[in-house]
Amino acid sequence: MADRATRDHTARGARRAAGELEAEVLAALWAADGPLTAAHVRRAVGGGLAYNTVQTILVRLYDKGLIGRVADGRRHEYFPVKGAEELAAEQMQALLSRGRNRQAVLQRFATSLSVEDARLLRAMLRRRP
Amino acid sequence: MTISVYVPAALSLLLAAISRIVVVRTAPTRAAAFVVAAMLCAAAATWGLVLLSATLLGATSLVADEALERGVQLQDPVPKLIGVTAVLLLILGAARVARVLRARRATTRELQAVCSSCGNGELAVVALDAPHAFAVPGHPGRILVTRGLLSVLDGDERRVVLAHERAHLRSRHHWLRAATEICAAVNPLLIPVREAVAFLVERSADEHAAAVTGSRELVARALTKAALASPAAGRVPLWPAALRFAGCAVSARVAALHSAPPRPEPLVPSGVLALGVATTIAAVQATIAFYQLIYWLWPT
Structure with missing residues (x-):
């Protein structure tokens, strides 16, 4: 398998x-x-x-x-090559610090976790290395 | 006015309840059924509010005088209070839609600006430690990731992120999400449907990444690592109710990847679509009832 x-x-x-x-x-x-x-x-x-x-x-x-x-x-x-590195980082920081309305639009790969979910995920990761 | 004008609200609640219950078990490719049902529910509910608002016109001198002239006994189908509430709800809904559209446009524009600061390849990398990855719609669509995310993953796991974001872009998931966001803005009873669709498009991209990389285990691992590296991990969210779904979404996605691959089952999408059709029928009935109230206004 x-x-x-x-x-x-x-x-x-x-x-x-x-x-x-x-x-x-x-x-x-x-x-x-x-x-x-x-x-x-x-x-x-x-x-x-x-x-x-x-x-x-x-x-x-x-x-x-x-x-x-x-x-x-x-x-x-x-x-x-790090083009406009500082500019991009600043733009991104600004974007991430916007209010809840704007955050809701972002389609994230992985969202932030609650304590319990984090524990659950760590357990899963341990079980299946 | 018949009861049918209130049916879309009741069916929206039902659709929301069903979305909550079945979302984890639904095949992710069926997100479109929820989107269509939500759109029908939102449209029917809005139309119902328009009809309820219109009953207030019976109190205006324009209609009242005409009725007097023709000797028509005016009916008062709904209490004034409901008519006024309907007007207020319509105004609130319009304001929320405007806010959603503005937020979407501004966010997309800012994401595109970050991308163009990072060269012109498919992949744009920002030198930030916080782990993030976004699919940025545009012509062409681009993938925006932070160095922080790339550095906690190995080569195979990075391929998962790329495949996942490419799936969002290729399947135009942002349209599905935009549609349900607007529906939920029009009709807040549909907020759970919006969350369900957001979850299903993520699941869909996960399964696509699994198909591309050939391993669901690998996708689960990449997702877990990315989520655990998130700086907000462990912080208690400010709005527990609002964020609960987003918070549990990652573990639900990981759990889904660890269980058997989803099988498309026709029952859920057809049931969901049937609800959408039912609201449409109710809206038509309400329209007929409203017409029967005012048909005398037309010259014979």
Whole structure:
């Protein structure tokens, strides 16, 4: 059962569209603490991507100006380009601090939890690692 | 005036009660049935209020003089108090709709502004520690996440977030939510239906993410991690009643992902739609009853 799930998972991973992969690679670079080599990106993205695929996506993101790179010996290390970072953060903070009417409009991935729900979720997480 | 003018309110209450009970067991793809039923209920209830307001016209000299001239005995179908209440409810409803529309437009615009400050790819990342992810409708729609959310998840879990938000964008869930928000603004009895639809579109996006990543367990894990990383976790909400549903939504979604995949069952959507049709019929009957009160006003 687990085997099948893993295999399905990998097969699906291989079929992911290029546009979707760009978002995944970019997300992995943002999640990292510092610049990553292509090999590290591949590991961080997960899902059994081919090294060449990762390399292609990185070049494409670089050409679009969404990521930057520094030379580290013969390899490149990639990092996300933080455009108007402070402006975006301020805008977002303002957005999140709006009143209840405005909050209701936001379609959130995960909402805040009550104490009891948090305990329930932690228990579930422990039960199914 | 017959009792039919009050039926939409009663059926709205029934629809709200049913939404509360069945929402967790409904297949998430059936959200549209709730939206249609809510729209029919809201429209019928509003029309009922318009008819009740119109009965006040019987007291105006315009109608009274005409009745006197033609020798018609004017009926007073509803107490004045109800007519006045109906007018007030209509005004309040209009104000609430205006507020909802304004809030939606302003929020969408602000989200789009944040996105355009973050480059022009599909994914926009904001350097904030609080974990958040939003689907931002637009042309094209974009996904807005904070670095805080990305850094608590691993690669597979990040893929869940992306697939979840893409499902919102692709299925245009913001329209379903906007429609029910307007319905609930017009007719506050429908607030539970709005919450049910909000929950169902989240469930729908969760199941879509599960189909894309091939693992419901994985989606449950990503959701749990994101919710637990939320800075508000553990804080007692200011408005317990209003936020209870939102608060329990994550655990209900996780629980749903841990149980068997949803099976589409035709009974719930057809029942919900039947309620919507019933309110429409009641509205038509009320209209006929109202017409019978005033038909003499038309020249023969």
